[in-house]
Amino acid sequence: xxxxxxxxxARAMVAGTPFLLxxxxxxxxxxxxxxxxxxxxxxxxxxxxxxxxxxxTKNVLIGLLSGILAGGILALLHAFISITLNGNQVLxxxxxAMIGTGIAGMLGKSYIGIPxxxxxxxxxxxxxxxxxxxxxILFIRDPLFYLAIILAIISWFILFKTRMGINLxxxxxxxxxxxxxGVNVALTRYIATFVGGCFSGFAGAYLTLAYMPSWxxxxxxxxxxxxxxxxxxxxxxxxxxxLVSYLFGTIDVLQYILQPLGxxxxxxxxxxxxxxxLILLITARELIRKHLGSPASLGEPFVKGEK
Amino acid sequence: xHFYIEKRGNTxxxxxxxxxxxxxxxxxxxxxxxxLLKGVNPFFAFGKIMKSSFGxxxxxxxxxxxxxxxxxxSQGLIVAxxxxxxxxxxxxxxxxxxxxxxxxxxNFGPNHSAFLTLLLMFLLGxxxxxxxxxxxxxxxxxxxxxxxxxxxxxxxxxxxxxxxLVYGPWKGKxxxxxxxxxxxxxxxVLPQIPGSRxxxxxxxxxxxxxxxxxxxxxxxxxxxxxxxxxxxxxSAKFAGIDFLKITIIMMLISGGLAxxxxxxxxxxxxxxxxxxxxxxxxxxxxxxxxxxxxQLNPIIAIFSAIFFGGILVGGDVxxxxxxxxxxxxxxxxxxxxxxxxxGNFFTEYKIMIRR
Numbered sequence: 001x002x003x004x005x006x007x008x009x010a011r012a013m014v015a016g017t018p019f020l021l022x023x024x025x026x027x028x029x030x031x032x033x034x035x036x037x038x039x040x041x042x043x044x045x046x047x048x049x050x051x052x053x054x055x056x057t058k059n060v061l062i063g064l065l066s067g068i069l070a071g072g073i074l075a076l077l078h079a080f081i082s083i084t085l086n087g088n089q090v091l092x093x094x095x096x097a098m099i100g101t102g103i104a105g106m107l108g109k110s111y112i113g114i115p116x117x118x119x120x121x122x123x124x125x126x127x128x129x130x131x132x133x134x135x136x137i138l139f140i141r142d143p144l145f146y147l148a149i150i151l152a153i154i155s156w157f158i159l160f161k162t163r164m165g166i167n168l169x170x171x172x173x174x175x176x177x178x179x180x181x182g183v184n185v186a187l188t189r190y191i192a193t194f195v196g197g198c199f200s201g202f203a204g205a206y207l208t209l210a211y212m213p214s215w216x217x218x219x220x221x222x223x224x225x226x227x228x229x230x231x232x233x234x235x236x237x238x239x240x241x242x243l244v245s246y247l248f249g250t251i252d253v254l255q256y257i258l259q260p261l262g263x264x265x266x267x268x269x270x271x272x273x274x275x276x277x278l279i280l281l282i283t284a285r286e287l288i289r290k291h292l293g294s295p296a297s298l299g300e301p302f303v304k305g306e307k
Numbered sequence: 308x309h310f311y312i313e314k315r316g317n318t319x320x321x322x323x324x325x326x327x328x329x330x331x332x333x334x335x336x337x338x339x340x341x342x343l344l345k346g347v348n349p350f351f352a353f354g355k356i357m358k359s360s361f362g363x364x365x366x367x368x369x370x371x372x373x374x375x376x377x378x379x380x381s382q383g384l385i386v387a388x389x390x391x392x393x394x395x396x397x398x399x400x401x402x403x404x405x406x407x408x409x410x411x412x413x414n415f416g417p418n419h420s421a422f423l424t425l426l427l428m429f430l431l432g433x434x435x436x437x438x439x440x441x442x443x444x445x446x447x448x449x450x451x452x453x454x455x456x457x458x459x460x461x462x463x464x465x466x467x468x469x470x471x472l473v474y475g476p477w478k479g480k481x482x483x484x485x486x487x488x489x490x491x492x493x494x495x496v497l498p499q500i501p502g503s504r505x506x507x508x509x510x511x512x513x514x515x516x517x518x519x520x521x522x523x524x525x526x527x528x529x530x531x532x533x534x535x536x537x538x539x540x541x542s543a544k545f546a547g548i549d550f551l552k553i554t555i556i557m558m559l560i561s562g563g564l565a566x567x568x569x570x571x572x573x574x575x576x577x578x579x580x581x582x583x584x585x586x587x588x589x590x591x592x593x594x595x596x597x598x599x600x601x602q603l604n605p606i607i608a609i610f611s612a613i614f615f616g617g618i619l620v621g622g623d624v625x626x627x628x629x630x631x632x633x634x635x636x637x638x639x640x641x642x643x644x645x646x647x648x649x650g651n652f653f654t655e656y657k658i659m660i661r662r
Contacts (some may be wrong), residue, residue, distance in 0.1 A: 037455060041641075077645065085652040090393055091599065092648055098592070098641030105634025106345055190624070217632050222463055229456045266471035273463040276456065284450035303312075 008257050009137045009250065012278060014211055016249020018043070018203040022227035023234055023241040024152045025199020029075075031159060031236060032192035033172035035299040036078050039094025039200050039222025041100020042071040046204025048104040051215050054208075060118050064144075064205050071201020072194045074100055079193040085185050086301035097224065108215045116213035120144055124156050142210045149242060151199075151216045156238040168192055172295030175302035200224070222273070229276045233283055236294060244279075251275045312656045323654050330646035335647075338639045347629060355628065356621025366620060368503035372576070373588075374616030375505070376401070376568040380594035382520045383564030383610060385603050390557050391537035392444070396458025397565040398591025399465035400439045402530045402583055404432035404566025405573040406469055409477075409488055409580040412495030421494040421566060428495060428570050436566020438557040439465070444558035448551045462591070466583040473580055488580040497575035506575035514609070516564060521605040533557055557653070565591060589633075593619065596640050599647060615640075630637060 022039055029036045050067025054060050078096050079089040106303075120142040129139040158164040170178045171188045179185050207219055230248060234241040255268035334383075339349030380397045385392040408428040416424045434518035443457035479489035497506040524588045532553050537541045543550070572586055573579070580586065597615050601608035622636035 031659075081645065081648055085649060087540045087648040087652060087655075091644060094395070094595065095641040095644035095648070098637040098644065100641075102636070102641055103341060105632040106341060106638065109345075109630065109632050161627045201376030217634065221460075225456060225459050229460075232453065232456075264471050264475055266467045266474065269470075270464050270467040273460040273467075276460050278463075280452070280456065281446070284446075284452050 004257070006136050008097075008253055010140075011253045011256075012246060013137060013141060013145060014249070015252040017145050017207045018211065018223055018295050019227060019230055019248050020148045020241060020245035021199050021203035021206060021253075022150075022224065023230045023245055024155050024225055024238050025203070026231040027196075027234065027236050027238055027241060028155060028159070028199070028296055029119050029196030030231060031097035031172045031230050031295055033175060033191045033281040033295050033297045033300070033302070034079070034082055034189050034193050034196075035089045036075060036082075036096070036193060036196060036302065037090060037228060038074065038078055038096025038100060038224075039203075039227045040220055040222065041097040041104075042197050042200035043100070043204035043207070043220045043224045043227075044101040044104035045074055045290050047208045047219050048108045048111070048175050048204075048215060050202070051116060051208035052107060054116060054118060055111065055114070056126070058118055060120055060209055064120075064202070064209055065211060067205025067209070068198045069202045070123030070300055071204060072198035075193050075197020076190075078197070080189045082301065083193070086303055089299050089301075097161050101218075101220070104219075105217050108217060108219075111215040112217065114214065116208070119213040120210040126133060132224035144206055148202075148206075152238040152242050159238065169295070172297060175297055179302075185304070187275030200227075203227070226272060226276050229280055232287075232294075235258040248272070248275070309661060311498070311659055311661060313659050315655060316659050321620065323602070326650035326654055327602070327647060328576070330650045331643055332467060333637060333646045334642035338643045341638055345631075352625055352629065355625055356618065359624040360604050360617030360620040366617075367618045368505055368612060370616040371510075372504045372616070373590075373619045374511050374612040375509045376572055376588075376590045377566040377594050377597050377615055377619075378609060378612035379509075379516055379571070380518050380565045380590055381597040381601070381608050382605055383561035384594055384598040385518060385601070385605055386524065386528040386533065387440075387561040387600055388558055389530075389537050390554065391532040391562070392447070392554065392557060393455045393485040394440065394443075394458055394558065394561050395455050395595070396440065396443065396461050396562070396591070397594055398587045398589065399458070399462035400436040400562040400565035401569035401572070401587050401591055402462075402465040402469055403439045405434040405580060405586050406465075406472065407490075407566075408432045408495075408570075412491040413489060416492040416495035419494060424492075425497065425574065429567060432566045432570035433563040436569065437563035439566070440558035440562020441555055444554045445551070448554050449494070458461075464539040466587075469580065469583040471520065477580065479579065482579075485533055486581060491574065491578045495574060495579055499575060504576060508570065509571045509575055512567070512571070516565075517568075517605050517609055524605065529553070529556070565594075577637030588619070589636075593636075593640060596644055598645065 022043060026036065026039060046067040049070035053066040054063025055061065074096060078092050081092040082089045097279045122140050122142055125139040129135045159169065167178065167183050168188055171183060171185050175185045204220060208215060230244050233244045252272050255271050258268055259265065333355060342349040343351045359366050361367060379400065384394055384397060385427040410422065411428045411431055415427060439461060442461065443454045446452040446457055447454045452475045479487050481489055497508050499506055532548050535540060535548060536550065536553055568590065577586065595613055598609045600611040618636065618639065625631050626633060626635065
């Protein structure tokens, strides 16, 4: 029983990491006032680009960076439509999701069933890994796990403790006021959307380079949409994102743990989606009361000089 | 010299239409790059898509077969989108519609006339899809829960649930272990026009629905209230429009029509329930683009549904003949949507140069 709990939580750390990366990125993007629903697409693209470039170069770092950039570049298309053209952000996000999953499916076709020669594997942290219980869960992990948590903390620090972060949030709250104070609204939003896309690309690359080093179509499996819900659940706070992501990682893993109990697989596959709904439901009232922490001008285009 | 943008006064219909046509052309060009990247001659690929969908009588019949569910679903989506309700859940609504229809077909069908069975299938299919659409409607109005996420999650839930049914309790005894339910009795089957998979009943339903939705949106108070809620929720609140009621009815129609499309698919095409991906074929997602390409106009949607019916048929063909994955068509659809939004910019603004 004890071993089962340890192994479940250890796997939950791996399963939660792509959620954390995606959620951190979406928080950064949304804090600037841009709603990017294309996470699923940026993740899928990051996953296949990360995989294929690693496969070709035999170098996971180059693969990882390419996957990250792929997500960022796809996000720039969303940025261009939402910021420069004041386009409909919901529609644009949906198209990004379609384009990303579509291109990923096409590029990935020739890689189906091919194992990746190199991957990010666990590193054993001396001393800490000897701690009973926690050691096996937290300190025998792949390096990207730690990087994801560090990035979330850094993002929190930048967003809430630095000048840059204040500017970014003010652009999301009240673009007109920021503009009159001399903040470049468009540029800030471009950067936030790009960085958010890079995080999504990272989340995808994590799937193929650390989580499961092979490619199957539909690999992202709706995780990108769950990320958008987790952003709300985390109340746009990267530190809370760490908690909710690993909570969700645990829920994700539960389906494999419960399988031997004889519960049909399709019913177990449902758990993350049901959990997403339940979590939104549970937090809804509280969120309304707290005024969400949601950026006031989220999803609304800002046209300079227009009233 | 620098550029700046200025709002246009009003744009002519012709200008708007050419913008949408250019969007499609640009989507073709961009998708061509992806084909090239995969080492496939794009002229060959698109030639194949067009030839297989519109170039032969067999292809044309298949195109219409696929245009039918697209049209019925997109009519429902038009209603929701007019009210700025982002219903991304048509796929799930379609699936629950076909599930309930299957239940009626297998349990009620054997002992009743075709008329009664089919009527009950469509009625309950509509209600099931509608109820599935009402859940996110209530959650949005009452608890401000984002409908995009709820409708999407419900899609996944519906898919997994059907998978559970067809692999589990509903698995047919006569299907040699395949994940199919038993075949429908004759009373639950919509006849196809000989030599095709088209059901005349469904064609009539699709066209009638299109016409009714057009009247509904343009001529009734209800249609007007949906538009007010969509265009300016604040003034709608001020005018005392009942958000909850309107949103619920709106989503009953939207989900209900997706449910009807689902009934049509199992009754006329498959004649049993099977893998969810096979039943829905992603129609719920493609119909989103059908609706937008039609500029949310129910009559224009007839043409854009046929266009996308063709794209789906072509997509199937390049899938099998060029070994492309199912997701290929997503790329193309995504690009169409992107260029439509970009084109929309030019219908609303013009770029001026100041020296």
